[in-house]
Amino acid sequence: MIRRFGISSYEPKQALDWMREPEVDIVQVPVNVLDKRWIEADLAGEARQNAVTVFARSIYLQGLLLLDGPGLERANMDWAAGFLRPAKDFAAGRGLDFKAFCIRVVAQTFPEAILVMGVQDQAQLEENLRLFQDRPLPAELVELWWRNLPGMPTRLLNPSLWER
Template structure:
């Protein structure tokens, strides 16, 4: 497993997403929420394959609790890095600094308890709007309850640059994939890396839309099909599947620290580990993808606009 170094911490370039541990998630999810025995098998396969970082959130059902229990049972808590997210602030908390501070402190205490960690290695604001309350977290860092702070960003370029330039954020989680290159084109990957700000990529498969069977694509999203077919032709010509093309395209960008992948089964862990082991794409294939221009409606590349499922 290839690793990146961030603030003297070695992070595997595959970061395992665990939202599925706490609730059914994703347009392509067909197996639902794995039970605890399956979670242990998934984590064991990932760790044995070299994965040492895991993504969760206070808002992901009981994902934090399950992950913390499983890592403790597997006796690997001290060998891995868990990235979690603050509970989103309510409108009342967002508008009142005192309420926001209390809510963020309560979120940290709850995450420490559920994850069974004295110090949370990295916590992200789950919503960009909440990041205005970044100063409220300094006492938690000084007390050793929280080490680093970052932010999970939306699909639109602009704000991530301000977070990097401010020096207040140690990590960004950004959506990016073969069809959504808005952040990539903005130069934020490079600018963040230059300031030692970690870049974690989510939505590598566009929440499953890139890799689900074509016949299963919801009617409202079928405008993606022509673009998918062009990418499928590139992957076919290269002798790999579309999922591998999607992952290795992101691995081809040195400024990306880790790529976040959610899984539901051990088989999916093993498949993705094999794809990561093959490393970046050949330069000519990478260039061929970048030469493609997909004029897709915003609805297609912004999952937050999709109808609930």
């Protein structure tokens, strides 16, 4: 017997359409500091209204947010550097650890979501646990980030479109 049924989607419209189906209890979506489509689609409100649990994955955009110039080049993603820079500058300009910024913004924007993160080793697990325990960012700072973030191209936000 199936107790809970869920779907995974890269696209807000598709995820919200599925959330409205009575059989769907869970949606898994990529949520990160560069993707405000989920806010514009009111993911959190739709989840509450439809009693759906959200699993937020890809907080670091499958690691892309953590790459620097040479790393981007090796990953054939150097075209993305200009899209990543504003987030890194925003965090650095406020004295914030960038990984903590990425986690806190997602956690505070979607407080009812379950955050899913992959790790490669024990050290990463311990670091992520520590970052989850960091103090919340001021709400005004999170609002400022989202308010000033321009829309990003789907080519950046959807890893299935990346040339590998």
